[in-house]
Amino acid sequence: MENVALVVGARGVIGTNLVEHLASLPDWQVIGLSRRGGVDVPGRVRHVAVDLLDPDDTRTQLSKLSDVTHVFYVAYQDRPTWAELVAPNLAMLVNVVDAIEPVAHGLRHVSLMQGYKVYGAHLGPFKTPAREDDPPHLPPEFNVDQQRFLEERQQGKAWTWSALRPSVVGGAALGNPMNLAVAIAVYASISKELGVPLRFPGKPGAYDALLEVTDAGLLAKATVWAATSPAAANQAFNITNGDLFRWSELWPRLAAWFGLEAAPPLQMSLQDVMADKEPLWKQMQAAHGLATTSFAEVSSWPFADFVFGWDYDFFADSSKSRRAGFHEYVETEQMFYDIFAELRRQRIIP
Numbered sequence: 607m608e609n610v611a612l613v614v615g616a617r618g619v620i621g622t623n624l625v626e627h628l629a630s631l632p633d634w635q636v637i638g639l640s641r642r643g644g645v646d647v648p649g650r651v652r653h654v655a656v657d658l659l660d661p662d663d664t665r666t667q668l669s670k671l672s673d674v675t676h677v678f679y680v681a682y683q684d685r686p687t688w689a690e691l692v693a694p695n696l697a698m699l700v701n702v703v704d705a706i707e708p709v710a711h712g713l714r715h716v717s718l719m720q721g722y723k724v725y726g727a728h729l730g731p732f733k734t735p736a737r738e739d740d741p742p743h744l745p746p747e748f749n750v751d752q753q754r755f756l757e758e759r760q761q762g763k764a765w766t767w768s769a770l771r772p773s774v775v776g777g778a779a780l781g782n783p784m785n786l787a788v789a790i791a792v793y794a795s796i797s798k799e800l801g802v803p804l805r806f807p808g809k810p811g812a813y814d815a816l817l818e819v820t821d822a823g824l825l826a827k828a829t830v831w832a833a834t835s836p837a838a839a840n841q842a843f844n845i846t847n848g849d850l851f852r853w854s855e856l857w858p859r860l861a862a863w864f865g866l867e868a869a870p871p872l873q874m875s876l877q878d879v880m881a882d883k884e885p886l887w888k889q890m891q892a893a894h895g896l897a898t899t900s901f902a903e904v905s906s907w908p909f910a911d912f913v914f915g916w917d918y919d920f921f922a923d924s925s926k927s928r929r930a931g932f933h934e935y936v937e938t939e940q941m942f943y944d945i946f947a948e949l950r951r952q953r954i955i956p
């Protein structure tokens with residue numbers, strides 16, 4: 607049977623890889639939603655530009671998408687505070703479900719992308735390993751509000767929901783506020799250009815904390831698995847690469863990939879030290895014959911500062927997804943090398 611995926615947030619770190627993965631599967635058609643739209647792949651991927659914060663635009667743009675069978679919600683609106691994230695991120699999900707339910711009579715599943723914010727991981731040291739059934743924490747928390755909305759809306763319906771909880775996601779997409787691997791790649795490339803060794807810029811305690819990340823390709827496979835497996839219906843799953851690391855061990859290896867020495871850590875805000883680097887970035891593009899990617903498109907500096915500030919363990923138990931049937935894993939060190947190599951192949955970095 608042909609499935610029709612509506613990927614909501616198709617141009618994100620997560621959405622880009624999900625669209626690619628779905629388009630590689632034999633029995634899926636993909637419709638991608640974002641404000642900026644994208645390049646269609648005839649017969650497989652169609653992009654629709656829509657502002658999901660606008661309920662009328664959402665209803666109009668989605669009114670003809672009657673063949674959608676699966677909604678994959680991976681959209682995100684960034685805001686400066688945790689409290690401010692709630693209203694726009696809940697509104698976008700509600701607008702999509704309000705618009706698609708009345709027209710897509712064959713709707714079978716709504717998949718929700720979450721993260722460790724459900725566990726309070728962004729607030730400070732949290733219980734590790736975090737488990738899907740850990741007790742909740744005080745609001746505001748948009749991930750929790752989104753899940754509650756889906757749980758309530760699904761009652762008595764023919765469709766099911768699932769929720770995915772990745773750690774920090776590694777992917778090679780551009781123009782995203784939360785892209786750690788791209789931030790490391792550009793930080794390393796600029797360090798190399800300036801002839802300085804690669805220093806871990808995070809909090810001193812973050813260098814030795816135990817953490818994990820989630821490859822965007824692995825996450826895409828898990829997302830489709832959860833959306834199509836009866837054993838995963840109406841549940842949430844932690845999805846991780848399957849290995850743990852400390853920056854103290856990985857950082858020198860990442861430096862070596864760029865042909866750099868790793869010097870001792872030095873805490874600094876990347877947002878501050880990168881603020882004057884746009885002219886240098888342009889010079890590097892000319893000198894190395896790079897693509898003309900804007901500095902803004904590769905600047906996830908506040909997010910990188912945030913991740914490098916975690917001076918506490920940051921990991922979850924992902925055995926629930928394995929028990930339910932998802933058995934893929936990715937080696938984290940290799941994941942970073944693969945993303946860096948892809949950025950080099952696309953001439954984003956030298």
Ligand SMILES: NC(=O)c1ccc[n+]([C@@H]2O[C@H](COP(=O)([O-])OP(=O)(O)OC[C@H]3O[C@@H](n4cnc5c(N)ncnc54)[C@H](OP(=O)(O)O)[C@@H]3O)[C@@H](O)[C@H]2O)c1
Pocket residue numbers: 614615616617618619620621639640641642643656657658659680681682683698719720721722772773774775776781782783784785786
């Ligand atoms: N990145 C990570 O490391 C990470 C880790 C764990 C969990 N998560 C969670 O995963 C979810 C997705 O994250 P992400 O990093 O993939 O986000 P992202 O890179 O910022 O992508 C967000 C997507 O939403 C679209 N979008 C935003 N506002 C829109 C609007 N008004 N109308 C239509 N489309 C809109 C964006 O496209 P346009 O800008 O073109 O509209 C983009 O396609 C979030 O809930 C996030 O918290 C992310």
